[in-house]
Amino acid sequence: MNHDITAEHVAGLVDHTLLKPESTPADIAALVTEAVKLGVFSVCVSPSLLPVAVPAGADLKIATVVGFPSGAHKADAKAAETASAVRDGADEIDMVINLGAVKAGDWQLVEDDIRAVRDAAPATVLLKVIIESAALTSDEIVAACEASERAGADYVKTSTGFHPAGGASVEAVALMSRTVGPRLGVKASGGIRTGAAARALIEAGATRLGLSGTATVLAGIANPASESGDEQASGY
Template structure:
């Protein structure tokens, strides 16, 4: 199918998670989100609540960026973020649990957060795919799905091993099928990279340089893709 600039924008969580981000930075992000027509903005929990243009959702993070938090703390953080207006929560797993094959622990961790997410809200699970073997990616995705997650997500963008790859996105999509969304994030800085992630199976993109990515499109482009709104 063909993708216009506007259609590609609807795949995007327009992201600002730098620790030094100010309220003014977040307000400017929200304004830009409306101008670009993205699906959502993604900001740190402490920046909530935030006013956004009509049609733009609000996403936040949980247990970020290490995932080395008690499940009860992640759940409390997620619940507070929902109360403060978040429509979506992107939680981080304990990556070591995936490396060590403790997928039951991952399922319990995700389930604890999922229990506080209302049915009309979305839970995404960040597995830090660049730090995992293929078996780790598959196991983490299966555990997330079993716990009721709505999306699996490649990366925080803060890990030293890197961000999204086409291989990881493809493997994640093969693992979850059509039952869950797949969000590619971390290191996606060009239109070509964004389209490659969509072609590999991504249904959402986490971008901090959204305008540059969209500006990189040359008119109408093609990709084998579905609806970025999930």
């Protein structure tokens, strides 16, 4: 066990996430309040709920999603969504890859799709590419990560949390980290419900975590004896 993985350290890696379609502005305000209390890195919300008000003096980034959750949007639509989100104050963009193009082996289309989003945002806006790793073969994971890097991504990310194939796995994170690390970051998201799961993913190479149950995960990091369960991240 890596004893450097403290609750404070993990909080600094967390995108505190609320992407339920029924979320309201009041829900987002509550998310921000909790995020500041927990000391997380950012909140991640749906683009229709931007802009997000952050308390004065709070060090909290704002992330949003693009082409979510299917990724089956045209590149110009993703680019327009990105430009709108940036105007509304997004610091980070989590875009969904074109999974159909991945499965067809059309890597030029995959790369062009990502680059359209990269070009629609200033270089100061961080771009994470959601590859939906649970739906891919190992070779596809590697190729998707490589295409993301060529197109200018800053991070590759495992999952939307909405795909029936499941969420993050230690195996996928390790493979993604071997492929792009340390040049790009690796974000693990989808099904991370315990401190043990979060710890395992960090040890596998995750440099950011997407969590909805952040308080529970951080409590499990602080007091591992308080939780039981599989140290792997389960599907949802």
